[in-house]
Amino acid sequence: MNSTAFTPLPSNLIPDDASPEWMNKGDNAWQLVAATLVGLQSVPGLIILYGGAVKKKWAVNSAFMALYAFACVLVCWVGWGYRMSFGDQLIPIWGKANLALDQGYLLHQTFQGMFPNATMVFFQFVFAAITLILIAGALLGRMNFYAWMLFVPLWLTFSYTVGAYSIWCPQGFLAELGVIDYSGGYVIHLSSGVAGFTAAYWVGPRLTKDRERFPPNNILLMLAGAGLLWMGWTGFNGGDPYVVSIDASLAVLNTHVCAATSLLTWLILDIIFFRKPSVIGAVQGMITGLVCITPAAGVVQGWAAIIMGIFSGSIPWFTMMVVHKKSELLQKVDDTMGVFHTHAIAGSLGGILTGLFAKPKLSKLFYGKYGKYVGLFHGFAGDGKASLGVRQVLVQIIGILFVIGVNVVITSLICLLVQLIVPLRMSEEDMEIGDEAAHGEEAYAIWGQGDRPENSRYSTYNDIEVAVPKEAGQVEMI
Template sequence: AQRHSGAAMAEQGRQRMADDRCNAGGTAEHARPGDPLRQHREEEVGRERGLHGALRLRRRVALLGHLGLQHVLRPPAAPLLGQGPAGARAEVPPHAGRAAGNYPMATMVYFQCVFAAITLILLAGSLLGRMNIRAWMIFVPLWLTFSYTIGAFSLWGGGFLFQWGVMDYSGGYVIHLSSGIAGFTAAYWVGPRSTKDRERFPPNNVLLMLAGAGILWMGWAGFNGGDPYAANLDSSIAVLNTNICAATSLLVWTSLDVIFFKKPSVIGAVQGMITGLVCITPGAGLVQGWAAIVMGILSGSIPWFTMMVVHKRSKLLQRVDDTLGVFHTHAVAGFLGGVTTGLFAEPTLCSMFVPVTNSRGAFYGGSGGMQLLKQVVGALFIVGWNVVVTSIICLV
């Protein structure tokens, strides 16, 4: 009975709408879909039948269709896990190689300036609390000119390591390995803090540290994602791998703290995050997601071992007062990232970034074994150059 009643009411509504159109000077079949009078009549009937919202929504969908925005409310069907249709609609070009981006030279100057600045900031962490500001003001331009610039040109600017095919996607060697080694070397020559300062050095503000860590993690997306100098597939992969490796490393470091110290540590979690970010930096846009997970596992465990175990047993590491542990979090993690990039660099991604054809990681066979050797040689050059130049600057 209810179904018959509802059908009767619907029929009455359609009949009344037709009568209203006829009374307005036209028949139902002559009324066009966009006719304002028809819309008004439909709205009047809709109010009485409780259909006012549905009719207004239908007209808005029609309006979006005229504007070419119909996919806003109803996207076209696509496979749940497939990427074909999505890739066809993507505005990010899948193959852009190292094509020059559309940006002024001033942008590149500032981008590289920030890279150089962060390297010195990291280096300063090894000398925190004991280097004279006047000496620091002399050290900065000398080290930038004779140490950082050489490494950056060799690996990024077309130097011999770049031409040879050594991979350093975003500064694992140029920034992190060099700052860790130079900071450790400078700390050796400057000497340690007082015994009181070394023994009583608790965290000053954990909340502020967490805020800085969050900003650092967020900014690292631009750090690694901006290095292709274009919005392409390579930059997208770099951002994803950066987050994957950092998250994995954080979890591994925290898990090790729980296993060996019976409780998690906020400071340890931040250190694990940093080592993960550093480790993925040399190969952020050159490895696949599964490799980023493996790199995160290694970066959360090996630097943890060198800091918690090796540091306490090594007389040299005990003698050198590396205030913030830059050697472990940046030098060790940066070297680890460069070597694992030589293992896991994917051939197709390498073709977008590396100037040497047929470059690949050792995991993919072929010339991959040679690539691993190149990564080790590149790391040794950065280590040796920074030890020599930093020592000369500190002694002279």
């Protein structure tokens, strides 16, 4: 008899009430780390990226739109959003609203993965939050903050949950159809790009002088935010297998390879056509690469990630630098950060390329099924039937059309509803002023030692008394 069969488990692996048999401690630890990395992409990543990338007078407002969305989404998510996205089916595109707050629910095993619902709720929250923050990028520099406060919970409830349930929940109709969206190319990036563009149409453009000249107030700060965004994508794509696996490792490597290739491609095009290596352009190329690889990260090979990076650095560059300048519609809609190009175009591109390059063996690692998820090229190459490859491309296109349709309609209805309650835009006078008008605060003091001007019209805190030393033994209140 093999004596090792009776070797006791190490004490740290013995199941107990806090570590039930179904829970894998390594998977749970990685999932919490991955969620935190994704959260850091928003707070502080996109907060400081937006704050640095806009005109000085909009730095506070732009950063605060991101911070508010992060907090608001979390409360709505545990209140009803998570269960609408991953709970019991209401209709094939939507789950039933329910709380995700009770320990009886949160401590049970999640629908996928060997960790508790509490971990999954947190992990999926940071994805939902960053989607709203990306939408904000299209609206910077003119949206009424009170309108934004209403828009966030409404869009999360009626748009995001539909996309998440349809594509990511096992019972969703696009999930059953076989759409490949490894980590959010559709649910997050395509939807945020389309919704941001649609909302920008309804909100209207910035002031003419802001559209004509909108220089970043701090490019180094913007680069710091971009760096957090890039490195945080390790959790974005590496966390979606819900297990510490070889597929997670592949997804992480493919993510960074595609992003680097895309950045270099965009940079080369800028040098060839504009004779300048643009820092802002390089950041745009990095983002389009990250977005493009997201639906494919763990189901394509490394060489495919290189090819996807070349496409993601060139096609969105072309739509942004060439098509945008010639299109009346694109010129009419004021998309401040260009999220239509960096997220909608790049997300759609990634979805289609996924349909071309998805390898059946890698798809099996992620989905647990062999032969259903077959990229077109591998279908023709003998890894599966060619008909399956053709079907996969068609399914990917159906997913794109569905996400576009849902977001155009729902986002428009939400904007129309919100403007019945509060104006979507700030007043012309307030847009001239910016942060001081919106929040009574400015990002950078340009007088004295940082003191506020005595005649400030807006600050709530101007009259708060602060004790400062006057002379020995005396205190003056200012």
